[in-house]
Amino acid sequence: MLFNSHEFLFLFLPATAAMFFLLGGFGRRQFSIVWLVAASVFFYGYWNVSYVPLLLFSVVFNYFLGEALDADKKKWMLVGGILVNLGLLAYFKYATFIVENLRFLPISDLHVVLPIGISFLTFEQIAYLIDTYRGQTPPRDFVRYCWFITLFPRLIAGPIVRAREILPQYGKRSFGSFNTTWFATGVTVFVIGLFKKVICADHVGSYATHVFQTAEGGTAITFFEAWGGALAFTCQIYFDFSGYSDMAIGIARMFGIVLPLNFDSPYKACNIIEFWRRWHMTLSRFLRDYLYISLGGDRKGKVRRYLNLMITMLVAGLWHGAGWTFVAWGALHGLYLCINHAWRSARARFGHDLTRTTWWGRGSGRFATLGAVVVAWIFFRASSFSGALNMLTGMAGMNGLGGTSTSLMGYFIAPILLLVCLVAPNTQELVGQVEDESLDQPNHVKSEDKPWLLWQPNLSWSIVIGLMFYLAVVSLTEETEFIYFRF
Amino acid sequence: MEVSQLSNTSESQDHGLYLVGLLQCVVFVYLITMLFVHTQKMVILERDYPMWLNAKRVASSASPSRQDLVVIGDSRAKAGYIPNLADKKTLNLALTGQSPIEGYYLLVNYLKGHPAPKNLLLSYAPYHLTMVDVFWEMSVKYDFLDYNDYREVWETSRRLEDKTLGEKSLRWQYFFLPSKYWGSVRHAVKERRWKTNDETYQTVVSSNGHFYYGKKSGSIDLNEEAELKKFATSRLLDAYLNMLIDLAQSRDIQVFWYTMPFNHESCKNLPESFNRDYEAYLSALESRKGIKVIQKISCLPNTLFGDKSHLYLGAGANTLAILKAVFDVSATSPLS
Numbered sequence: 001m002l003f004n005s006h007e008f009l010f011l012f013l014p015a016t017a018a019m020f021f022l023l024g025g026f027g028r029r030q031f032s033i034v035w036l037v038a039a040s041v042f043f044y045g046y047w048n049v050s051y052v053p054l055l056l057f058s059v060v061f062n063y064f065l066g067e068a069l070d071a072d073k074k075k076w077m078l079v080g081g082i083l084v085n086l087g088l089l090a091y092f093k094y095a096t097f098i099v100e101n102l103r104f105l106p107i108s109d110l111h112v113v114l115p116i117g118i119s120f121l122t123f124e125q126i127a128y129l130i131d132t133y134r135g136q137t138p139p140r141d142f143v144r145y146c147w148f149i150t151l152f153p154r155l156i157a158g159p160i161v162r163a164r165e166i167l168p169q170y171g172k173r174s175f176g177s178f179n180t181t182w183f184a185t186g187v188t189v190f191v192i193g194l195f196k197k198v199i200c201a202d203h204v205g206s207y208a209t210h211v212f213q214t215a216e217g218g219t220a221i222t223f224f225e226a227w228g229g230a231l232a233f234t235c236q237i238y239f240d241f242s243g244y245s246d247m248a249i250g251i252a253r254m255f256g257i258v259l260p261l262n263f264d265s266p267y268k269a270c271n272i273i274e275f276w277r278r279w280h281m282t283l284s285r286f287l288r289d290y291l292y293i294s295l296g297g298d299r300k301g302k303v304r305r306y307l308n309l310m311i312t313m314l315v316a317g318l319w320h321g322a323g324w325t326f327v328a329w330g331a332l333h334g335l336y337l338c339i340n341h342a343w344r345s346a347r348a349r350f351g352h353d354l355t356r357t358t359w360w361g362r363g364s365g366r367f368a369t370l371g372a373v374v375v376a377w378i379f380f381r382a383s384s385f386s387g388a389l390n391m392l393t394g395m396a397g398m399n400g401l402g403g404t405s406t407s408l409m410g411y412f413i414a415p416i417l418l419l420v421c422l423v424a425p426n427t428q429e430l431v432g433q434v435e436d437e438s439l440d441q442p443n444h445v446k447s448e449d450k451p452w453l454l455w456q457p458n459l460s461w462s463i464v465i466g467l468m469f470y471l472a473v474v475s476l477t478e479e480t481e482f483i484y485f486r487f
Numbered sequence: 488m489e490v491s492q493l494s495n496t497s498e499s500q501d502h503g504l505y506l507v508g509l510l511q512c513v514v515f516v517y518l519i520t521m522l523f524v525h526t527q528k529m530v531i532l533e534r535d536y537p538m539w540l541n542a543k544r545v546a547s548s549a550s551p552s553r554q555d556l557v558v559i560g561d562s563r564a565k566a567g568y569i570p571n572l573a574d575k576k577t578l579n580l581a582l583t584g585q586s587p588i589e590g591y592y593l594l595v596n597y598l599k600g601h602p603a604p605k606n607l608l609l610s611y612a613p614y615h616l617t618m619v620d621v622f623w624e625m626s627v628k629y630d631f632l633d634y635n636d637y638r639e640v641w642e643t644s645r646r647l648e649d650k651t652l653g654e655k656s657l658r659w660q661y662f663f664l665p666s667k668y669w670g671s672v673r674h675a676v677k678e679r680r681w682k683t684n685d686e687t688y689q690t691v692v693s694s695n696g697h698f699y700y701g702k703k704s705g706s707i708d709l710n711e712e713a714e715l716k717k718f719a720t721s722r723l724l725d726a727y728l729n730m731l732i733d734l735a736q737s738r739d740i741q742v743f744w745y746t747m748p749f750n751h752e753s754c755k756n757l758p759e760s761f762n763r764d765y766e767a768y769l770s771a772l773e774s775r776k777g778i779k780v781i782q783k784i785s786c787l788p789n790t791l792f793g794d795k796s797h798l799y800l801g802a803g804a805n806t807l808a809i810l811k812a813v814f815d816v817s818a819t820s821p822l823s
């Protein structure tokens with residue numbers, strides 16, 4: 001079931017919330033949590049019921065392994081648990097890719113359907129096992145663990161959360177009882193996310209799809225078409241995924257749960273290191289804490305540091321999809337990070353104060369970062385290297401400048417949306433994030449820059465948000481999947 | 488403590504009022520929109536709507552005048568038969584995307600207020616006997632069928648275990664969901680449909696139901712049949728075609744079948760098996776129902792077509808061919 005579907009908006013979400021608060025209102029917190037687990041499993045099974053047993057197996061296996069690790073911290077159990085999780089991911093996500101690339105294997109036509117959200121589930125449960133081994137997981141029982149893992153707002157595509165962020169929230173007053181303030185802000189964040197997905201991402205995405213498909217077909221792409229398509233996808237993926245994350249955060253907040261942020265205006269980043277602190281923040285911190293640091297991080301010299309960065313980003317690329325274009329995307333970002341770190345080291349060696357910045361330094365940094373990110377998105381979006389190279393050739397102006405009438409939309413809409421990304425406050429700055437000490441990463445509270453632009457619970461904003469919701473709902477002519485559902 | 492409680496209560500009230508305001512705004516805009524889309528279809532819907540509206544109005548009007556020939560069929564018939572060229576009283580009730588389902592109800596309504604025409608020409612493209620392509624997007628969206636007709640269609644479909652119609656829920660979606668009209672509203676503004684739809688309506692009124700779709704001086708594009716692999720009739724459409732013929736014959740109307748010509752390009756790409764199966768279907772219909780098949784699949788030069796499937800420069804000659812075939816036959820028919 002998609003967040004941007006009529007079934008979800010008008011049946012599933014209202015029914016789940018109503019029952020949840022009804023049970024919570026009668027003081028039956030344990031029942032309300034069981035209800036939320038049941039609703040989440042239904043939400044998952046609505047997509048394909050045959051994968052519900054896999055979800056349940058994964059939850060049961062990791063819970064009991066976690067209990068065993070709690071009682072006896074044996075490293076072989078942790079390694080075994082991680083291997084089982086990675087094995088499931090490898091089979092469902094990479095088996096076809098491996099068979100396609102290792103032609104000597106006596107297997108062909110391996111059609112494995114990717115269970116939705118398996119990449120996110122796997123990372124969360126690996127994090128849970130490692131945290132439990134390290135003694136960093138709070139007390140829980142089976143139902144609470146099920147609740148933490150299956151929580152439907154973030155079950156399919158994150159944010160990737162840790163047990164220690166979510167489990168303690170069960171005991172808080174905000175959870176289980178209806179709170180008008182939380183509900184109103186949750187609805188607002190959700191509507192902004194829905195608007196970003198349906199109005200911004202889907203509209204600009206149709207143009208990106210047209211250009212990339214043309215490039216895949218081998219037709220020469222002109223300069224303006226190629227840049228129009230590249231910028232359109234740059235906007236599409238941001239509005240799509242950050243829209244999804246806003247919806248997840250908004251729904252969770254309606255239920256009295258705080259989720260960590262996933263996006264903090266990433267296209268405003270002045271360098272690539274900053275970009276990864278702002279883009280898919282919960283994946284970045286997972287990769288940093290459980291992979292990069294485990295590999296040695298920057299503690300084993302410069303060469304190892306760069307090697308670790310490359311390995312981490314290659315894994316990030318492969319995590320996104322079983323394809324060489326994703327590996328190329330990860331490699332490019334690894335390279336960008338290495339260059340960025342080397343540049344910083346060089347500046348420090350020459351006595352530059354890295355904390356001091358100038359407006360033109362920030363401006364040129366932002367421009368270069370965005371350009372590098374846009375080029376990398378080409379590999380992320382293209383289905384093949386030939387398609388990607390065709391796009392890059394067009395962007396270099398080697399196929400002429402002009403475009404066709406279909407690219408007009410790309411010329412105008414993508415730059416306008418990009419300007420919004422670069423100038424406007426993001427959802428959390430607009431609405432304000434609820435502070436919660438259980439979250440590992442800092443929350444961004446209301447921006448004080450433009451107070452007239454900030455959301456307030458008043459009539460004007462109820463009209464604005466109401467119209468945004470209405471416009472998004474009437475635009476739901478067809479349900480489009482979120483890009484990150486494929487990962 | 489008390490100050491904090493007061494502040495919390497006031498904040499909670501603000502947020503409560505905000506939620507109520509938001510809900511009121513959504514409900515208000517929804518009601519206004521639905522009222523608009525259901526009452527102003529001429530303003531927002533595509534150019535086919537005025538044609539469907541005209542056919543519905545003609546069929547449900549009352550007149551003592553008897554037609555010599557009524558044409559029921561799809562858009563190819565609408566473009567390919569020009570009533571004003573005939574020296575007899577003829578009427579074109581063909582419509583874009585019309586299938587035998589709408590054709591049947593059109594004739595039912597027509598016969599309620601008019602004397603039975605002498606002749607009825609049925610002209611559906613072969614692919615309109617294999618699939619329902621615009622039942623929801625036109626028939627239901629344009630309010631062409633009333634609720635009882637719609638229920639009868641659905642029951643027949645269920646009885647025949649035919650899946651052509653898809654989901655039943657689509658009907659209420661067209662009634663309640665503004666998203667079903669959103670695309671139309673956007674295009675309406677861009678295309679100034681309130682103006683063009685009025686012109687289309689006047690055109691079909693003055694032409695007795697004829698309308699040109701494409702106006703190019705030739706087309707080499709392939710029509711729908713050339714893209715289909717095989718001819719396999721839908722049970723539902725076959726049932727409604729039989730009901731349509733039975734209804735006409737029960738009122739002593741001579742029934743003809745005429746397949747509008749294909750352009751040469753489509754003919755070249757038409758699978759042989761498709762042609763064979765379609766001809767076999769028509770032959771069976773002819774012998775079983777006693778209708779007269781004037782023309783099966785035939786080909787004309789690409790230059791006579793205004794687009795891939797509709798006649799333009801060839802429409803006049805095609806009309807004369809139909810008139811000749813119908814009235815030559817009907818002159819010798821015992822029913823005439």
